[in-house]
Amino acid sequence: MSGMMTQFAEITLQSKRVKTSNNTYQHLSLTASTYSKWDSFFKIRDIYESYVNPTSLTPTLYKRQVEEGGYRISEKYIFGKNSIKATVSRNGRQPSNQSVTIGNSTTDIVTAFYKLRKINFNNMKVGQITSFKIVFDATEHVVSVRYLGKETVARAGNLGKKVCHKISMVSQADILKGKDRNLVWLTADAQKIPVLIRFNIPVGAGQATLKSATFN
């Protein structure tokens, strides 16, 4: 049944340098938009972006603008040393501010995905788990990464056939159950490009396949 899928949305991941008058940041962004066929049923236009230190990947500012089927969220986190100042507005309502205490190494979800690509999987044994903390919906979560070894992905977009690191993103509950419900294949080279992502959602299963990857 894996072939019986419908193309739903396009996701773009981008990383580029931006400058302010005093600093240089790495701008990490993830955008998602539904294809035209789905727009009239469930239109998605999401922008997730993070401004991080180019070397340490420590976030300074995180923004999330979500538009999903008429539901809108606008979220902004300003990262302090052990806290974030979160500003959240839902469906155009008055924004609410709150301060959330977080750990030293806690990042936002976009930075976490890029940090995942910094892990040296060659030093990891199959089944080995590494965890990191993320802040999402103004709540701190622990996400664990289980290394599942190497696998060849036959169709990795414009990259062709690629040997990849297969990893599983698991929540604390799934670790205990030993379930691997969300899988990511990253190319087993220096770039660690995500070429295939398989995930489970309450209404079924989804798959994201690489269309193209470009480097400057």
Place this chain on the structure above:
Amino acid sequence: MRTLFITLTYFFLVLSIVFVILPMGSIALLPTGLALISAIIASVLKKPNKSTKVPKTLVIIASVLLVIAIAKLFVKNEVKGKEEFKLEQLQSQQEAINELEELENLDAFSDSDSIVTMTEISLEN
């Protein structure tokens, strides 16, 4: 047996209509194909004194739905309003840079505050 296949056809036809209306892509081929197969079986299984009108009509409806489902596979599927969305991203980025500038100015201000405090302490000493 014929009644069973006619019932199955009705069931798959309802599913087919929903799947054909929704942009389900190749998934829509499954219920439409099954509807057509069960409708053909129902029309083959003849019963004396029973009209073949209903199964034949079901075969036609299932065939039409299958053709529509196949035709929809060739309709171009792309992200619309890419330019507007890109503009939105650029605006968001510009806002973020302004916010980062403000944060840096705040940091610089708090740094100078701490320097003033230190100067005061050294003066007292």
